[in-house]
Amino acid sequence: MRIVVLTGAGISAESGVPTFRDADGLWEGHRVEDVATPEAFELRPRMVQEFYDARRAALAGVEPNPAHRALARLEEVLGDDLFLVTQNIDDLHERGGAQRVHHMHGELLKALCRACGSRLAWQDALVDFPPCPGCGLPELRPDVVWFGEMPYGMDDIYAQLRTADLFVSIGTSGAVYPAAGFVQLAAGARVRTLELNLEPSEGSHFFTESRHGRAGDLVPVWVDEVLALVGNPG
Ligand code: BV8
Numbered sequence: 001m002r003i004v005v006l007t008g009a010g011i012s013a014e015s016g017v018p019t020f021r022d023a024d025g026l027w028e029g030h031r032v033e034d035v036a037t038p039e040a041f042e043l044r045p046r047m048v049q050e051f052y053d054a055r056r057a058a059l060a061g062v063e064p065n066p067a068h069r070a071l072a073r074l075e076e077v078l079g080d081d082l083f084l085v086t087q088n089i090d091d092l093h094e095r096g097g098a099q100r101v102h103h104m105h106g107e108l109l110k111a112l113c114r115a116c117g118s119r120l121a122w123q124d125a126l127v128d129f130p131p132c133p134g135c136g137l138p139e140l141r142p143d144v145v146w147f148g149e150m151p152y153g154m155d156d157i158y159a160q161l162r163t164a165d166l167f168v169s170i171g172t173s174g175a176v177y178p179a180a181g182f183v184q185l186a187a188g189a190r191v192r193t194l195e196l197n198l199e200p201s202e203g204s205h206f207f208t209e210s211r212h213g214r215a216g217d218l219v220p221v222w223v224d225e226v227l228a229l230v231g232n233p234g
Contacts (some may be wrong), residue, residue: 001078001166001226001229002081002163003081003083006167007086007172008087008179010171013215015064017062018082021175032053034092036147037147038146049127049129050127052144056122056125057109062131064096065092065214065216067215070223071093072077074227075098085104086101086104086105104145104154111124113140113143114141115132115135118132118135122143126141129203157221164189165192166184168195168196169182171198172200172201174204192209193207196215196219197211198213
């Protein structure tokens with residue numbers, strides 16, 4: 001069984017990573033366009049760097065939860081038949097044990113040099129624009145996809161969506177494109193679709209099935225069902 005899983009901020013909520021749109025969400029106090037656009041970076045580079053420096057530093061204080069770990073168990077059994085794509089820029093899928101995670105919106109723990117294009121593992125702050133280890137220029141930015149920028153790996157993602165047996169969306173509000181359009185694309189390819197989310201998302205009506213609750217409860221149960229189905233009671 002070939003499965004494509006898409007995750008959003010909701011899968012990391014129980015780990016203590018703030019979501020975007022919830023009451024005290026990331027966008028609280030920050031207008032998206034003020035911190036997550038190339039234009040904002042041109043206008044107020046230090047403010048944007050500080051926004052991502054704070055989120056990068058906060059990663060040290062959070063741990064993966066049962067939903068992250070359950071998906072790693074599923075990956076172990078399904079191997080390449082599982083395609084795990086996330087909108088999240090945290091590293092909790094990897095720390096939960098997943099080996100192959102497609103970060104379509106980039107990663108907090110990577111820096112991208114605007115001068116030489118180097119992409120580097122990065123733990124520290126970028127607010128003082130340290131020199132790029134590749135070219136020496138002070139042109140490092142967070143390696144995240146901002147609004148108006150092309151998400152990463154779209155061709156792979158579209159190819160996987162068209163040939164899957166099942167598309168599962170976990171912890172996402174379905175408010176941001178192109179990720180919010182995956183369910184319609186999958187449905188168009190006659191792929192079964194399942195939503196696991198705290199509440200109905202903006203695209204709930206497109207899903208074959210929806211289960212509402214906390215990812216930390218829903219995902220391990222769903223993974224056990226799949227593992228039983230594929231004859232490997234994990
Ligand atoms: C692009 C990285 C060209 C940075 C992010 C079509 C129509 C309208 C607009 C557009 C369109 N196409 C493009 C656009 C413009 C724009 C867009 O979508 N705007 C929106 C606001 C309308 N999209 C873009 O600009 C994209 N680029 O389009 O390029 C192109 C075109 C075609 C094909 C290719 C390219 C780039 C978008 C990426 C921007 N970067 N992140 C950063 O993190 O700072 S987006 C960021 O916001 C996240 O990555 C994520 O994608 C989104 C937040 O959404 P969620 O993750 O879903 O989080 P949210 O808080 O909203 O919801 C959480 C959900 O979890 C809720 O439903 C809640 O109920 C649930 N939940 C909470 N707790 C739990 C839970 N569920 C389970 N358990 C729990 N415990």
